[in-house]
Amino acid sequence: MFDLYLDYIDRWSHGLWLTASMSTLSVLIGFLVALPIGFVRSRAKGPLAWLAIAYVNLFRGMPLLVLMFLVYYGFGQFSSELRAMGLWWFFRDAYFCGMLALILNTSAYQAEIIRGSLNTISTSVIETNAALNLTRWTAFRRVLLPIAFAKALPPLGNEYILMVKATSLLAIITVFDLMGEARTIFSETLDLGVYYVAAIHYLVLVLAIEWTLRRVEARFKWMA
Amino acid sequence: MKTLFKMAAAATGLVVAGLASASAETLQIGTEGAYAPFNYVSENGEIKGFDIDIGNAICAEMKVECEWSVHDWGGIIPALNAHKFDFMVASMAITEARMENVSFSDPYYYNAMRFLAVKELALEEATPERLKGLVVGTQQGAVSVPVLDAYFPDSEHKLYPKMTEALMDLESGRLDLALFSQFTAGEWLAGSSGCCEFVGESFLMDGTIGAGIAFRKQDDELRNRVNAALKTIMDNGTYETIRAEYFDFDIMTKPPYVSELFDK
Structure with a gap:
């Protein structure tokens, strides 16, 4: 089994790098997208709130596999229109398409996590803000957001780990992450040991993420 | 008594002659029927396709009647060896492994x-x-x-x-x-x-031989006849006419192997 690793070390490193970088980047960008949506879901009413609900329902309701297929092959059908609009450089690239699908998916989930944590902040905190004469923006930026973030950290970490595994779907749009590389190596060797090597890679990656998350959580613990 | 004997002899002769003519005229051909456009069963139950047209052209060349039947791919070689049919035109790739159980005609097309x-x-x-x-x-x-x-x-x-x-x-x-x-x-x-x-x-991939018509290993005489008929229809243009109905490109000439084409 060790030689399955050593013989294909380039492939494994490429897959590991791709899985780690794409999941991390999509979760981070997804968080930035989810923040306003989650806030709107928690606080706003009216058309803005409907839009946020529509976004969450659309991208949470659609399997990531379908989303990836639609973004990559679906937009591929309109290549001449996209060329005319100057957007083809983005949709031509499988990596960008995959990233877009991952971000749309994870931001919908993260928005719900943020909404949930904002909703659990007790009214006494909000009353304290008013008593201290903080403006709404300062109160949000300096008090509500850090508390909500601290509360949201465990489920956000969970979402991150789910995304690590979700990247294995990227192989359908020709982006070869760990699982895609494993399948390629398997088709050459026909040795099921390949999947043990892949599983160990995922395990090590998830353990590293967990270790990091625990340290971040410890720093925010007093607020949560 | 003599007339009775003559009648019996004549009757036996008739029966024998009838049997002989029937067996000389009809050959059973097996195919899969699930590999369009090479061989498939149409909506109204007819067995059709490139393999069938080629098989029929060979039969016409050999001046025999041919009857087709379809068989599961997984059991098609055992069915041939169990005399369910006489030979098989089913786009089967000629391989060393299969040659242990059956013999093949010359390649009748190449999947390049x-x-x-x-x-x-x-x-x-x-x-x-x-x-x-x-x-x-x-x-x-x-x-x-x-x-x-x-x-x-x-x-x-x-x-x-x-x-x-x-x-x-x-x-x-x-x-x-x-x-x-x-x-x-x-x-x-x-x-x-x-x-x-x-x-x-x-x-072609190195080592591939092409698609062949399969026979029971002992049926060398039939194989030679089919090979001769195949060569004739390839030479006289019948093959090309059939091919043009299905494909826009040559599949009869043997393409070069990938190593011959790209090495150096």
Whole structure:
């Protein structure tokens, strides 16, 4: 089994790098997208709130596999229109398409996590803000957001780990992450040991993420 | 008594003659019936396809009647050896392993690989130098993957879960070329928007022999007759007429092996 690793070390490193970088980047960008949506879901009413609900329902309701297929092959059908609009450089690239699908998916989930944590902040905190004469923006930026973030950290970490595994779907749009590389190596060797090597890679990656998350959580613990 | 004997002899002779003529005139041919357009069963139950037309042309050349039957692919070699039919025209690839159980005619067609390219590139040839830096797609796990790895290391390779997805990307322009079996590529090309064309020569995987008609190992006499008839229809144009009904490209001439074409 060790030689399955050593013989294909380039492939494994490429897959590991791709899985780690794409999941991390999509979760981070997804968080930035989810923040306003989650806030709107928690606080706003009216058309803005409907839009946020529509976004969450659309991208949470659609399997990531379908989303990836639609973004990559679906937009591929309109290549001449996209060329005319100057957007083809983005949709031509499988990596960008995959990233877009991952971000749309994870931001919908993260928005719900943020909404949930904002909703659990007790009214006494909000009353304290008013008593201290903080403006709404300062109160949000300096008090509500850090508390909500601290509360949201465990489920956000969970979402991150789910995304690590979700990247294995990227192989359908020709982006070869760990699982895609494993399948390629398997088709050459026909040795099921390949999947043990892949599983160990995922395990090590998830353990590293967990270790990091625990340290971040410890720093925010007093607020949560 | 004498007349009775004569009558009996005449009757026996008639029966024997009847049997002899029947067995000389009718041969049973087996096929799979699930491999369009080579062999398939049409909506109204007829067995049709390229294999069937070729088989019938061979029978006509041998001046025999032929009857077709369909059999499960998994059990088709045992069925041949169990005398369910006399020979098999079922697009079976000739391999060493199969030759342990059956014998084959000369190849009656070749399933070659060929590059498809976006027309705008105006490639004209598909050599490793010409394809340098271009994006070539094919199916993950297919025989074309090692060909690309070995002979086209300077092209970018994109691997797709299914052939149709690679072809979608060829049509949208994400791929410059795709490498597939000439048959599947040709079928797609016929129904595509006209974005793409075949480039370069078609070629065979090293070690592949072609599709053959299979016989029981002991039936050498029948095999020789079929081989002779096959050669005749190939020489007199019957084969080409049939081929043109199904495919727009040559499948009768043996293409070069990939190593002959691209080595040096």
